Amino acid sequence: MSDLPKIIGERIRKFRKEKGLSQEELAHMANLHTTYIGQLERGEKNATLGSIEKVANALDISLEELFRSIHSHSDSQVYTLSQIITHLQAMSVKDQKTILKLLEILLEWKEQ
Structure with a gap:
């Protein structure tokens, strides 16, 4: 939970x-x-x-x-994800899609 x-x-x-x-x-x-x-x-x-x-x-x-800063541990997953979401929410949908594509490319590269 x-x-x-x-x-x-x-x-x-x-x-x-x-x-x-x-x-x-x-x-x-x-x-x-x-x-x-x-x-x-x-x-x-x-x-x-x-x-x-x-x-x-x-x-x-x-x-x-x-x-804001709901989780004080900056190394926690909840904190990291909330920061990512905060940044993405400030972007246009077009920019969000670009970031998603870049993320997918990075994940593919990391798996190699």
Whole structure:
């Protein structure tokens, strides 16, 4: 199972504490149940995009800020993939396809 729910939960808890909010206050502001906030923070629930958006809005942070540097270990696969995706999202579809072709060429070369 992915560590992503736990990592997201830790980020939510970090931002909540920085804002000086209790779980109850955050739940009220996000229009979610207090128990659900606790489960999110402990990584026990896979959050829906809708609930993540509600929590981010209640914390007055952007989704980008919530997910930025989500994994602090720069040598981890999750961190590396998130960096690749971040770069690709800023490109046009045409450029993304070019990068994909280059990646396929590099992978073929590496296998030889």
